[in-house]
Amino acid sequence: xxxxxxxxxxxxxxxxxxxxxxxxxxxxxxxxxxxxxxxxxxxxxxxxxxxxxxxxxxxxxxxxxxxxxxxxxxxxxxxxxxxxxxxxxxxxxxxxxxxxxxxxxxxxxxxxxxxxxxxxxxxxxxxxxxxxxxxxxxxxxxxxxxxxxxxxxxxxxxxxxxxxxxxxxxxxxxxxxxxxxxxxxxxxxxxxxxxxxxxxxxxxxxxxxxxxxxxxxxxxxxxxxxxxxxxxxxxxxxxxxxxxxxxxxxxxxxxxxxxxxxxxxxxxxxxxxxxxxxxxxxxxxxxxxxxxxxxxxxxxxxxxxxxxxxxxxxxxxxxxxxxxxxxxxxxxxxxxxxxxxxxxxxxxxxxxxxxxxxxxxxxxxxxxxxxxxxxxxxxxxxxxxxxxxxxxxxxxxxxxxxxxxxxxxxxxxxxxxxxxxxxxxxxxxxxxxxxxxxxxxxxxxxxxxxxxxxxxxxxxxxxxxxxxxxxxxxxxx
Amino acid sequence: xxxxxxxxxxxxxxxxxxxxxxxxxxxxxxxxxxxxxxxxxxxxxxxxxxxxxxxxxxxxxxxxxxxxxxxxxxxxxxxxxxxxxxxxxxxxxxxxxxxxxxxxxxxxxxxxxxxxxxxxxxxxxxxxxxxxxxxxxxxxxxxxxxxxxxxxxxxxxxxxxxxxxxxxxxxxxxxxxxxxxxxxxxxxxxxxxxxxxxxxxxxxxxxxxxxxx
Numbered sequence: 001x002x003x004x005x006x007x008x009x010x011x012x013x014x015x016x017x018x019x020x021x022x023x024x025x026x027x028x029x030x031x032x033x034x035x036x037x038x039x040x041x042x043x044x045x046x047x048x049x050x051x052x053x054x055x056x057x058x059x060x061x062x063x064x065x066x067x068x069x070x071x072x073x074x075x076x077x078x079x080x081x082x083x084x085x086x087x088x089x090x091x092x093x094x095x096x097x098x099x100x101x102x103x104x105x106x107x108x109x110x111x112x113x114x115x116x117x118x119x120x121x122x123x124x125x126x127x128x129x130x131x132x133x134x135x136x137x138x139x140x141x142x143x144x145x146x147x148x149x150x151x152x153x154x155x156x157x158x159x160x161x162x163x164x165x166x167x168x169x170x171x172x173x174x175x176x177x178x179x180x181x182x183x184x185x186x187x188x189x190x191x192x193x194x195x196x197x198x199x200x201x202x203x204x205x206x207x208x209x210x211x212x213x214x215x216x217x218x219x220x221x222x223x224x225x226x227x228x229x230x231x232x233x234x235x236x237x238x239x240x241x242x243x244x245x246x247x248x249x250x251x252x253x254x255x256x257x258x259x260x261x262x263x264x265x266x267x268x269x270x271x272x273x274x275x276x277x278x279x280x281x282x283x284x285x286x287x288x289x290x291x292x293x294x295x296x297x298x299x300x301x302x303x304x305x306x307x308x309x310x311x312x313x314x315x316x317x318x319x320x321x322x323x324x325x326x327x328x329x330x331x332x333x334x335x336x337x338x339x340x341x342x343x344x345x346x347x348x349x350x351x352x353x354x355x356x357x358x359x360x361x362x363x364x365x366x367x368x369x370x371x372x373x374x375x376x377x378x379x380x381x382x383x384x385x386x387x388x389x390x391x392x393x394x395x396x397x398x399x400x401x402x403x404x405x406x407x408x409x410x411x412x413x414x415x416x417x418x419x420x421x422x423x424x425x426x427x428x429x430x431x432x433x434x435x436x437x438x439x440x441x442x443x444x445x446x447x448x449x450x451x452x453x454x455x456x457x458x459x460x461x462x463x464x465x466x467x468x469x470x471x472x473x474x475x476x477x
Numbered sequence: 478x479x480x481x482x483x484x485x486x487x488x489x490x491x492x493x494x495x496x497x498x499x500x501x502x503x504x505x506x507x508x509x510x511x512x513x514x515x516x517x518x519x520x521x522x523x524x525x526x527x528x529x530x531x532x533x534x535x536x537x538x539x540x541x542x543x544x545x546x547x548x549x550x551x552x553x554x555x556x557x558x559x560x561x562x563x564x565x566x567x568x569x570x571x572x573x574x575x576x577x578x579x580x581x582x583x584x585x586x587x588x589x590x591x592x593x594x595x596x597x598x599x600x601x602x603x604x605x606x607x608x609x610x611x612x613x614x615x616x617x618x619x620x621x622x623x624x625x626x627x628x629x630x631x632x633x634x635x636x637x638x639x640x641x642x643x644x645x646x647x648x649x650x651x652x653x654x655x656x657x658x659x660x661x662x663x664x665x666x667x668x669x670x671x672x673x674x675x676x677x678x679x680x681x682x683x684x685x686x687x688x689x690x
Contacts, residue, residue: 120653130664139675143684146668150624153661154615154631160654161635167642172590192590
């Protein structure tokens with residue numbers, strides 16, 4: 001089952017590479033993504049046994065991340081059929097192929113318990129995304145790609161030295177040298193604390209860079225701003241969660257080695273800085289895709305704070321993986337439509353989207369309401385859980401900064417989004433051939449419905465999954 | 478063999494300073510190539526003979542000593558640039574910082590618990606010093622090529638540490654990490670070419686259109 005999950009996207013990648021027809025390729029992409037989702041669901045229903053050598057182990061944390069990634073990916077793949085109809089000036093061969101390679105590597109991250117292999121897969125996803133950010137082939141996108149590639153590569157390289165420190169800690173402790181998560185957790189008591197401490201610092205910085213936690217977020221607005229909408233959706237709803245999963249693995253180790261207090265404090269501080277940075281830069285943002293990037297910085301901050309708080313908030317963090325991932329899909333895909341229609345992503349020129357594109361404009365507005373944590377959408381539940389945990393634990397300052405940032409972000413984002421969707425279309429606005437159609441509106445609409453359903457009712461199996469995941473991350477006194 | 482390995486590590490540290498102090502790009506690329514070859518020889522110094530070891534040595538020497546330097550050399554050639562002009566921080570200050578970082582890494586690694594058989598090696602300080610040198614080059618230089626050189630030095634630092642871990646890292650993971658590095662550098666090479674075409678220069682300080690007002 002594990003091999004099937006990894007191989008299906010790779011076969012799809014080979015197929016998209018070989019097929020000469022521009023129109024057929026996105027359909028192949030969608031076909032293989034639906035196969036991938038089918039395999040994912042089957043693996044969720046019947047958990048495959050641990051592989052020989054225990055390299056592959058599909059636990060609750062991996063399940064949550066794989067599920068959200070696979071659903072989001074399918075939505076983006078279906079969307080690409082409609083999207084590429086409007087982007088016929090460029091070949092979509094590289095984009096379709098690298099997307100599928102990235103999906104394969106992403107699946108590998110979620111199923112492996114070998115930290116070294118996880119690192120290799122995570123670095124592969126980083127490299128796969130570089131040509132996708134450069135899809136538009138202009139000066140701005142090359143700048144974004146360069147920053148993304150350099151900063152993320154360095155970040156992930158730092159995570160590698162963290163892993164090396166961890167492996168050396170096992171050698172010094174005279175236990176069987178290993179990077180298998182389960183063995184590390186079992187032997188955690190014996191590990192030398194100096195090395196483990198160093199390892200956690202490097203791993204936090206490394207995976208934090210990949211995730212885009214402030215102050216390591218500087219690549220994010222550029223990359224999200226210049227990438228096509230569906231790539232932005234996958235970066236902010238998919239890759240971010242993979243890096244978060246890597247941090248969850250580190251967290252599991254921290255719990256086992258009893259270094260958790262230090263790690264939790266670091267997470268809370270970095271998370272709050274991210275939220276404050278997002279609040280500052282969100283206001284008066286002149287480019288709506290960059291605004292979404294800062295929203296992503298905010299939400300990785302929320303997840304980091306939740307993990308740092310521990311207790312009930314961890315449940316919120318895990319639920320936020322799904323809630324944030326799917327809502328980001330709605331926002332980026334609908335913003336891609338608006339961008340196509342106005343041929344601009346400046347908030348000066350984009351006005352009255354609801355009149356010009358009732359569907360895309362409406363989805364963008366609904367996505368904004370969802371992502372800022374308003375009921376009845378899913379992010380409300382996770383954010384409410386996290387805030388209430390902060391106050392129950394008596395951490396008033398954390399709760400206060402958290403709430404204030406959320407409020408400022410709500411106002412800042414509203415000041416950008418509301419003029420965009422309301423009002424009249426400017427007379428001098430460029431007219432383009434883009435019209436809303438089922439192909440470009442359907443996928444974000446389905447994602448929005450999912451976010452809405454999860455906000456009012458969490459199905460029992462998913463609830464069980466989230467509880468199991470939270471249990472894996474429980475800090476025992 | 479221990480003393481020879483340590484002497485090679487001293488050479489690695491010297492190359493760090495060379496790359497910090499020079500503005501000539503071709504010279505810096507060659508220095509890093511030599512560093513890569515030394516890294517290829519090092520595993521043979523501390524581990525006993527095996528075919529796996531021979532394989533690693535050959536692959537590393539080819540990749541780090543020849544393929545990547547050639548890729549960078551070609552980029553320098555096609556962009557028709559010879560020197561790093563006006564780095565963000567001058568050569569003398571970066572050299573001084575490099576010296577401070579090297580001293581710091583010797584102090585830092587002294588405080589970490591080591592295996593008795595690794596006690597006398599310089600692997601850990603050399604690794605951390607090289608890592609920091611790479612970071613320094615990466616952050617203070619303007620040209621895209623210099624930044625890639627910095628990234629390579631940083632990876633070399635990580636690699637030196639990896640030498641202590643023979644056994645803990647399975648071959649597949651080791652190979653995967655090396656492959657990722659190669660592909661990463663390759664992609665950077667391609668992106669560099671595009672920067673050159675778009676801006677007619679490899680000066681990354683021209684990349685300023687994406688900024689917050």
